[in-house]
Amino acid sequence: MKKIFFVIFLSLSLFGNNLSSLKAKIIQNIANIFTNKGMIKIYNTDHYFDDIFKNDKYLIKVNSYDKADLILTNNSDFFKQINNKYNLPPIISTKYEDYKKHKDLDIGAFFWQKGRPNLVLNSKIIHKRYKNIPKEYIKFLE
Amino acid sequence: MLHLKNSFVKLYLFLLILLIVCIVALFAFSNNTLTKEEKEIINIEKLHAQHLAKKIEEKIVKIAPKDLTRSLQKNKSLREYVNELLSLFSNAQYKYVYLVYLDKNGAFRYLADGSYDVKERGDWHQIFTPISPVWGSVIKSKKPNYTLQKDISNLWVTYLYPFNKYKNEKIILVFDISMQEYKTLMQILKPIQKLLILMSILLIIILLSIVLQTFIYFKQRKKSNIDPLTHLYNRNYLDEIKKHIDLRSCAIALADIDHFKQINDRYGHDIGDIVLETIAKRLMNATRTFDILIRYGGEEFLIFFTKKVNIETIKSISNRILTTISSQPIRVNNKNLNVTISIGVNPTPYKNKSLEDAIINADKMLYIAKTGGRNRVVINNNKISTKHILLLDEITNAIKQNRLEAYFQPILNIKSNKIVKYEALARIVDKNGDIFSPAQFLPMIKRTTIYRTLTKIMLVKAFSMIKKHNISVSVNFDIGDFFDDTIYEMLTDLINKNIKYSHFLTIEILEDMPIYNNAKFTKRIDALKKFNIQIAIDDFGSGYSGFNYIINIKPDILKIDGSIILKILKDENAKTILKSISEICQSLKIKSIAEFVENEDILKILEEYDINMAQGYFIGKPFDPKEGKTKTSPPSIKHSL
Numbered sequence: 001m002k003k004i005f006f007v008i009f010l011s012l013s014l015f016g017n018n019l020s021s022l023k024a025k026i027i028q029n030i031a032n033i034f035t036n037k038g039m040i041k042i043y044n045t046d047h048y049f050d051d052i053f054k055n056d057k058y059l060i061k062v063n064s065y066d067k068a069d070l071i072l073t074n075n076s077d078f079f080k081q082i083n084n085k086y087n088l089p090p091i092i093s094t095k096y097e098d099y100k101k102h103k104d105l106d107i108g109a110f111f112w113q114k115g116r117p118n119l120v121l122n123s124k125i126i127h128k129r130y131k132n133i134p135k136e137y138i139k140f141l142e
Numbered sequence: 143m144l145h146l147k148n149s150f151v152k153l154y155l156f157l158l159i160l161l162i163v164c165i166v167a168l169f170a171f172s173n174n175t176l177t178k179e180e181k182e183i184i185n186i187e188k189l190h191a192q193h194l195a196k197k198i199e200e201k202i203v204k205i206a207p208k209d210l211t212r213s214l215q216k217n218k219s220l221r222e223y224v225n226e227l228l229s230l231f232s233n234a235q236y237k238y239v240y241l242v243y244l245d246k247n248g249a250f251r252y253l254a255d256g257s258y259d260v261k262e263r264g265d266w267h268q269i270f271t272p273i274s275p276v277w278g279s280v281i282k283s284k285k286p287n288y289t290l291q292k293d294i295s296n297l298w299v300t301y302l303y304p305f306n307k308y309k310n311e312k313i314i315l316v317f318d319i320s321m322q323e324y325k326t327l328m329q330i331l332k333p334i335q336k337l338l339i340l341m342s343i344l345l346i347i348i349l350l351s352i353v354l355q356t357f358i359y360f361k362q363r364k365k366s367n368i369d370p371l372t373h374l375y376n377r378n379y380l381d382e383i384k385k386h387i388d389l390r391s392c393a394i395a396l397a398d399i400d401h402f403k404q405i406n407d408r409y410g411h412d413i414g415d416i417v418l419e420t421i422a423k424r425l426m427n428a429t430r431t432f433d434i435l436i437r438y439g440g441e442e443f444l445i446f447f448t449k450k451v452n453i454e455t456i457k458s459i460s461n462r463i464l465t466t467i468s469s470q471p472i473r474v475n476n477k478n479l480n481v482t483i484s485i486g487v488n489p490t491p492y493k494n495k496s497l498e499d500a501i502i503n504a505d506k507m508l509y510i511a512k513t514g515g516r517n518r519v520v521i522n523n524n525k526i527s528t529k530h531i532l533l534l535d536e537i538t539n540a541i542k543q544n545r546l547e548a549y550f551q552p553i554l555n556i557k558s559n560k561i562v563k564y565e566a567l568a569r570i571v572d573k574n575g576d577i578f579s580p581a582q583f584l585p586m587i588k589r590t591t592i593y594r595t596l597t598k599i600m601l602v603k604a605f606s607m608i609k610k611h612n613i614s615v616s617v618n619f620d621i622g623d624f625f626d627d628t629i630y631e632m633l634t635d636l637i638n639k640n641i642k643y644s645h646f647l648t649i650e651i652l653e654d655m656p657i658y659n660n661a662k663f664t665k666r667i668d669a670l671k672k673f674n675i676q677i678a679i680d681d682f683g684s685g686y687s688g689f690n691y692i693i694n695i696k697p698d699i700l701k702i703d704g705s706i707i708l709k710i711l712k713d714e715n716a717k718t719i720l721k722s723i724s725e726i727c728q729s730l731k732i733k734s735i736a737e738f739v740e741n742e743d744i745l746k747i748l749e750e751y752d753i754n755m756a757q758g759y760f761i762g763k764p765f766d767p768k769e770g771k772t773k774t775s776p777p778s779i780k781h782s783l
Contacts, residue, residue, distance in 0.1 A: 096268075114238045114262050114318060115297045118271045139249035142269055 023049060024056035026117055030110060031059075031070045033121075033133055034090045043068035045075045046094040065089065072110075074098065079105055090129075096120070108140070157356055161349045165342075183327050184299055188288055191317045194231055195286070195303035198315060201227060203307050210308050211243055214253055214266065221254060221266055228256025231317075237296065238262060238318035242270050243311060244281055253313065280304050281312045291318070298324035369437040371415055372422030380436050380444065387446070389492040389500060393456050395445040396504040397425070397463065400482045400516040402441035403588070407625055413474050417481055420472045428466040429459060444501065453489055453521065460485050460519040468517060482517035484508055489521055506531045509586060532570060532583040538592055540570045546596060547571060548603035549764035550615070553735060553757045556749050563614040563648070565757065566604045567764045568596060580618075594628055601636050607767060608646040616648035616678060624651075624666050637673045648676040650701060653684075653691060664694055678735070683719065692730065700727055702753070704738030710747050717747070724751045 027049070031040040039058055043065040044050065049072050053061045062068050065088065073079075074094040079102045082088055090107040093099040099109035099120065107129070108121040123141040126133055202224060206213040214221045224241070232239040240263075241253040250272055252264035264270060276289040280302040291297035298321045305313040367379040399405075399421055406414040418441065425435055425443055434446035445463075447456055463485060471478035486507025491500030503522060509531050511520040532540075540546055546568060553563035570578040587593040597619075604615045623629045637644050649670065667677060678699035679691055683706050692700070702723055709716035720736075727734040736748050739758030748756055 096265075100265075113264060114257070115291070116271060116273060118269070120269050139247050140269055140271075141247070142267070 018055070020051040020055045022117070024052035024059055026110065026119070027052055027070070027072070028056060028058060030092060030108070030119065033137055034107070034130065035069045037069055041067055041069045042072060043070075043089070044072040045078055046072055048074070049094065076101070154353075154357065154360065157353050161346075161353055164349055165346055180327070180331075184288065187299060187319055187323075188286070188301060191236075191301040191319070192286055192303065194236075195301075195315050195317070198227065198231065199303070199305050199307060202305070208308070209311070210305070210313060211253060211311055224254040225256050225263075228254055229258070230256070232256050232258040234258065235320055235323050236317050237320040238316065240264065240316050241305075241313060242316060243313045250277065250314075257318075274300075276300075277302060277314065280314055296321045372418055372437050374422050374426075374443070375434065375436040377436065377438065380438075383434070383446075384497050387497065389494070389497065391448065391451065392491060393447040393451040393487060393489045394491045394500050394504045395447065395456070395460060395485050395487040396438065396501065396508045397443045397445060397483050397485045398508055398512065399441040400484055400512075403622065405479065405481070407622070409474070409477075409479075413479075416474050417472055417479060421467060421481065421483065424466045425463060428463040433459075438501075444504075451489065453523075456487055456489055457519070457521060460487060460521070464517060464519060484511040484516045485519040486511050487519060487521040489523075502533050502535070505533050509533075512585060532572070532578050532586065534586055534590070534592065536572070537570065537583050537587055537596075540572065541592065541595055541599065545571045545573075546599055547766055548600055548607070549766055550607060551757060551764040552762035553616075553755050554739075554761045556745065556753060556756055561762070563616060563755065564607065565616045565618075565650070565764075566600055566607070567618075568600055569764075569766075588622075594626070594632065597623065597629055598632050598636070601633065604647065605636065605640045605643060608643045609640070612643075612646070614646045614648060614676075616650045616676075618650045618652055618680060620652040621663070624663050630666055634669070634673075637670075637675065641673070645674040645676075648678050648699065650678040650680040650699075651695065651697075652680045653682070660694060667695055681737075683723065689726075692726075692732070697732055699733045699735055699755075701735045701737060701757075704758075707736045707738045707744060707748075707758075708740070711743055717751075720747075720753070721751050724753055727754075728752065 027042070028040065031042070039060055041060045041062045042053075043062050044052075053059050065071050065082070068089045071089055071091040072094055073091060076098055079098070082091075082105070088105075091102075091105055093102065093106050093109040094111055096109050096111050096113065096118070099106045099111075099122075103122055103124070105125075106122055107125050108119065110117070110119050112118070119140050120142055121133070121137060121140040126141065202210065205223070206220065214224065228239045228241070237259070238255075238257040240255040240257060242250045243253050245251055250270040252266055252268045252270055254266070255263040257263045274289045274291075276287050280287050281304065284304050284306050286301070286303045288299050288301045291300050297318050299319045301317040301319065303315040303317075305311070305315060367375055367382065369376040399417070402414065402417070405417055418437075421441075422435070422437070422443070425445070429435060429445060430447075430449070432448050434448060436444040436446075438444040447459065464483060468480070468482045471480045473479075486504045486509065488494070488500050488504040488507060491497070491503070494500040494503055507520040507522050511518050514520065547570070549567045549569045550564040551567055552561040553565060554560070555562040568580050568584075570583055572578060584593075587596065600617055604617045607613070607615050619629075619633075637647065640647075651667075671677060676698040677695060678701050679695060679697045680701045681703045682691075682700045684703040691697075700723065702720065706716050706719055706723075710720055724734055726732075733754045735755040735757055736744075736753045737757050739745055739748065739756040739760050741760050744758070745756055745760060
């Protein structure tokens with residue numbers, strides 16, 4: 001937690017004007033909770049996060065969610081498409097409202113509220129799919 | 143030179159540093175001022191938020207005195223009430239107003255949210271992610287604090303107020319203050335900032351202009367303090383250092399080029415200038431870098447020995463100057479000029495009342511060096527009496543105050559036993575009534591304007607005597623006077639004005655130097671003779687005198703040098719010389735005058751050798767005509783006055 005706070009704080013301080021870098025850094029940190037891969041493949045439907053690929057060489061955009069290590073979405077219809085599918089990569093909603101609606105599928109939410117980046121992790125799914133997560137992320141569980 | 147240069151460089155560097163410091167300080171000031179203003183505004187915002195937070199805390203404590211987290215968890219309507227309460231304080235300025243608490247896992251979670259923008263409200267128990275360590279510190283310290291949020295879009299300051307009344311809970315009331323507020327304030331401050339920047343630029347321009355002006359001033363001042371010919375300091379610089387020079391730690395020397403007038407007369411001013419330049423360079427080489435050299439007058443140089451001013455050092459440097467200057471001739475136009483210098487040193491200027499007096503003392507030593515044979519150093523060792531030397535200023539003042547007198551010494555016609563002539567002799571009476579003879583002041587003023595003034599006064603007084611008593615009066619001139627156009631013109635002018643009496647005037651020419659431009663000299667002598675004035679050669683038989691002079695000048699009178707006359711009672715050779723001169727005079731029909739006739743025995747010999755006239759204390763001492771005729775003449779001598 002301290003680490004992520006530190007990263008965020010440092011990013012804000014040092015790259016205060018580079019929101020894109022900040023977003024990429026946080027996404028990378030979130031992805032690292034669930035995967036050890038150096039290069040992280042991301043399927044993204046939220047255009048707000050399109051710029052993260054330009055600023056981080058370790059984040060790779062993929063067009064098919066099947067090939068992704070992490071899914072970022074703000075599209076409610078997306079959940080209909082994947083409703084019956086299993087073994088999907090972790091899904092992170094970029095809208096808190098969507099997360100609340102799809103707690104059975106979403107592993108968490110990463111969204112902007114009150115001008116701040118917010119991270120929420122879904123304890124039910126995480127406990128089901130991942131036995132352990134790093135201690136510093138326990139604070140984000142709900 | 144070095145002294146001025148150093149002080150100039152130091153001052154200029156100081157000004158440049160000052161300018162840089164001012165630029166930095168002004169920019170820092172303009173930025174700091176803004177930050178200060180901002181801090182002031184934040185403080186006001188803090189006070190306002192604190193006031194509101196207290197009110198909100200009081201209200202909430204009233205409805206839920208204990209265990210607020212649990213109360214809100216259980217009671218939905220209470221949550222709605224609190225949300226509503228918070229929303230009352232949320233507006234465009236306080237964009238987000240909400241309550242968070244720290245749970246057991248160390249995560250902040252929403253308790254209530256009354257934010258102005260409903261979409262931005264957090265749900266009850268929703269995780270809240272703060273991005274500043276201030277949140278944790280507020281929980282720990284239980285004291286309100288704030289954090290700047292400029293990096294978060296639309297937010298400026300976040301004010302955090304801990305609800306300390308809930309002792310077992312870690313609850314914070316948060317006010318996120320809008321960036322709009324900051325922008326509005328900045329818009330107010332921007333003109334002030336612009337004004338400050340403009341003022342800064344203006345001040346920098348003024349400072350730059352001051353630096354430039356100072357640079358120009360010092361350049362001009364340096365120029366005005368430097369003699370363009372020798373590149374040494376001039377007298378302006380002396381005025382400058384006068385105020386702060388420490389006479390206790392310096393010695394003063396006055397150096398004067400020997401026979402410089404003759405160099406100028408003989409070779410012209412251009413070569414004279416080259417000599418001055420060369421001497422200045424040699425002086426620089428012979429002195430130390432910290433000694434100060436000033437071109438004090440035409441061929442006079444003032445030297446301030448500023449360190450190690452003991453007698454031995456001064457003596458050593460002064461002798462080095464003499465050697466440096468005289469050791470090799472100055473080569474000009476394929477000619478070698480052997481130039482020497484005389485130096486007078488005042489090693490203890492602090493003993494004088496002022497710098498001027500200290501220089502006068504050095505000048506007196508210089509005078510002694512000059513009269514002592516030149517090319518030498520005279521250091522005042524307190525054993526040398528300077529009482530009987532008059533300096534330029536004293537002479538100038540005496541002339542201005544009419545203390546220059548013409549005394550007249552009678553000249554006897556030996557055969558008729560009558561006073562037939564008087565020699566006009568200059569005397570200066572000082573403020574104490576002491577009388578100074580020409581030997582005590584003439585060398586000091588030779589070839590100066592004062593000398594010309596003195597010559598004119600003496601001529602005027604001589605004519606006045608002539609007109610009053612219809613008696614012949616002789617006035618002394620030296621060879622150099624006939625090369626001085628001003629003196630020559632003044633002489634002819636006065637003769638023309640008194641043309642009726644010109645035959646009473648005798649010009650005694652002192653043979654004190656060789657004649658370089660013979661043609662000019664003889665031409666002027668011939669011209670004077672046309673006015674019917676008489677020409678006499680003074681001090682014949684001494685100095686540069688020779689028979690050649692008799693041929694060139696064709697004098698009416700020969701005045702035999704006193705040194706020969708004084709010896710005629712005891713020295714047969716002197717008698718023989720006297721006899722020879724007398725015979726030459728008779729052959730050439732030149733009248734003869736013997737000087738230094740101090741007793742009757744001398745007079746008798748003169749009579750025996752057919753010397754025409756006699757002059758000396760036995761005949762009569764010089765007297766002031768205002769006081770009447772000399773009282774020392776023997777009663778047998780007939781005076782004309």
